[in-house]
Amino acid sequence: MGYVDDDGKAILSRIRNKRNNEELSLFYHLSVEIKDVDISIDKNGEINYKYNENSILKQIVNCVESLGYEFGNIKDL
Secondary structure, eight states: OEEOOSSOHHHHHHHHTOOTTSOOOEEOOHHHHGGGEEEEEOTTSOEEEEEOTTOHHHHHHHHHHHTTOOOOOGGGO
16 A cells, blocks of 8 residues: 555545455554654653544554454564
8 A cells, every 4th residue: 555644645545445456555654643642741750641533543543444454463474
C-alpha cells in the first residue's frame, strides 16, 4: 500500500480500494503519530499520556478491521 503520509487519507483510500489479489502492507513511522499523543508529567514525576482516538493509526486499524482483515507479526510468516 505504501508509506503513510501526514494525514493518512491516501493510504486509507488505497486500503478501501484494494483489489482482492493485492497484499495489504504499509510503512508507518512514529513521526506521523507523535502529534496525536499528549504527554505530561504529574507532580509525582509519573509520565502520563493521552492518545487521540481519531489518530491516523487508529483510523487505519479500524479501516483494515472493518474490511475483515487481521494484523499479524511478520515473524509469524
